[in-house]
Amino acid sequence: MQQAINLIKSSDNILILTHKNPDGDAVGSVLGLAHALSCLDNKNVECFSKSEIPEVFKFLPGVSKIKNQIDPKHYDLVVLLDCAFFSRTGVDDIREIASSHNNLLIIDHHPKNKTEQDCILIIDDKASSAAILIYNLLKEMRIKITKNISDCLLTGIFTDTGGFQHSNTDPQSLETAAELMRKGSRIDKIAKNIFNGKNVxxxxxxxxxxxxxxxxxxxxxxxxxxxxxxxxxxxxxxxxxxxxxxxxxxxxxxxxxxxxxxxxxxxxxxxxxxxxxxxxxxxxxxxxxxxxxxxxxxxxxxxxxxxxxxxxxxxxxxxxxxxxxxx
Ligand SMILES: [Mn+2]
Incomplete structure (x- = not known):
């Protein structure tokens, strides 16, 4: 964790990306981390998703920051969220990114035996969502959790636990959710956007x-x-x-x-x-x-x-x- 924090602190240009067909945890984690890092001095943070962001997640603050094209410039740090392989991002020519960054940080909660090589890992397959891992990282970095950050992270936890109904709903998910609610986020609003916003x-x-x-x-x-x-x-x-x-x-x-x-x-x-x-x-x-x-x-x-x-x-x-x- 400390290694990841040092890396984030020393990087000015950061690219955050996630898997294609992003779910609530992917979108929430990308945006939660992006909001948090944008609060730090002198950081340029960019977000990428190959697939269009599903309509139900468009209520999340800052969603328009997620681009579906990568600016081919130098990144000091690339952060891969909610997956452990570049191939999952759906980018055709991954060398375009891979060759342009110095460091890779992977934050994921899927069970696995392999990941990309030469990278720093925050991986916990017991965590119900990547959003929880982001929350722990931000706490460790003593970054203030704003309402925008908490809306995004709570959406990640909420969706990956199936609205706190799946068997991965553990005390940590509920305790973190409670913390995020104390920042002003509301589960009923998230639920309404995600489950009850269906069109005909x-x-x-x-x-x-x-x-x-x-x-x-x-x-x-x-x-x-x-x-x-x-x-x-x-x-x-x-x-x-x-x-x-x-x-x-x-x-x-x-x-x-x-x-x-x-x-x-x-x-x-x-x-x-x-x-x-x-x-x-x-x-x-x-x-x-x-x-x-x-x-x-x-x-x-x-x-x-x-x-x-x-x-x-x-x-x-x-x-x-x-x-x-x-x-
Ligand atoms: Mn997830």
């Missing part, structure tokens, strides 16, 4: 996916899908499917749930969820399909154009590849 096209899209949920005896999963056609017909956006997997995951007699989404450029995106008491590690399934993530929330991406065919194909692959299903 998004709800219609959820309806389509929910109406075709199937449970599968062999794989023990609840599965549904969204095609590009659905998104078009509903007048929705791909990001409107975010959060839907949690509803599919409420099917009681399934061990885990899977939502497949046909996305741009001939890719099928898969989101996997389970619950602690169901005794399954979905990250194992995700890894067998070329993805990764947490034990109870993982994802993968694969080539494919036809989502209905992919449902069949992926079901077979899951049956073949996964040993935990027999447990």
């Amino acid at each position: 096209p998004a709800i219609k899209l959820w309806g389509k996916a929910l109406s075709r949920i199937q449970t599968d005896k062999n794989t023990k999963m609840a599965i549904s899908y969204i095609s590009k056609n659905d998104i078009e017909e509903c007048g929705a956006k791909e990001e409107d499917a975010s959060g839907l997997i949690s509803i599919i995951n409420t099917v009681s007699d399934a061990k885990f749930s899977l939502l497949l989404t046909e996305s741009e450029n001939k890719k099928i995106k898969g989101s996997l969820r389970s619950e602690d008491y169901k005794g399954i590690d979905v990250s194992e399934i995700a890894r067998s399909l070329g993805g990764g993530g947490h034990k109870l929330a993982s994802g993968f991406e694969m080539e494919g154009e036809d989502v209905e065919n992919s449902v069949r194909r992926i079901r077979e692959m899951i049956l073949k590849n996964t040993t935990t299903l027999s447990s």
Whole structure:
């Protein structure tokens, strides 16, 4: 931690970036850290996300600071948040950044055995969110937590714990949330923006996916899908499917749930969820399909154009590849 603090203090030009398809923790952590470092003297802080920031997070203060292009200049420090590999940021030619910075700091809470080389790490896979790690870092640096910082970090904790409902909700998450509420942040406002700000096209899209949920005896999963056609017909956006997997995951007699989404450029995106008491590690399934993530929330991406065919194909692959299903 001290090494990271020294590095931050001695860097003037700092670039903060996160994984593509950023979630609330990614966006909240980037902005929380950016607000905090911008308060320090003589720091130029820039933020990057390859993907557009989902509409539901646009209430966060300073969201327009996140650019989707990197200014190709020299950075003293690049901070990678909520992931441990440049490849996760979706930047095509990573050498453009990698060669232009002196130091790399990774702050992440995903379980892993590898990270980028030659970097300073703040990694804790017991932490419910990257936002908690940022909070601890700022406390250690004695940076005053402003309302802007706390809104961003609380959003990160709130979303990564599924609104304090997932099994990663621990005393540290609640204590940190309480601290952030004392700075003036309000969970009800965050919840309203994230869960209750749905537009009609998004709800219609959820309806389509929910109406075709199937449970599968062999794989023990609840599965549904969204095609590009659905998104078009509903007048929705791909990001409107975010959060839907949690509803599919409420099917009681399934061990885990899977939502497949046909996305741009001939890719099928898969989101996997389970619950602690169901005794399954979905990250194992995700890894067998070329993805990764947490034990109870993982994802993968694969080539494919036809989502209905992919449902069949992926079901077979899951049956073949996964040993935990027999447990
Ligand atoms: Mn996270």
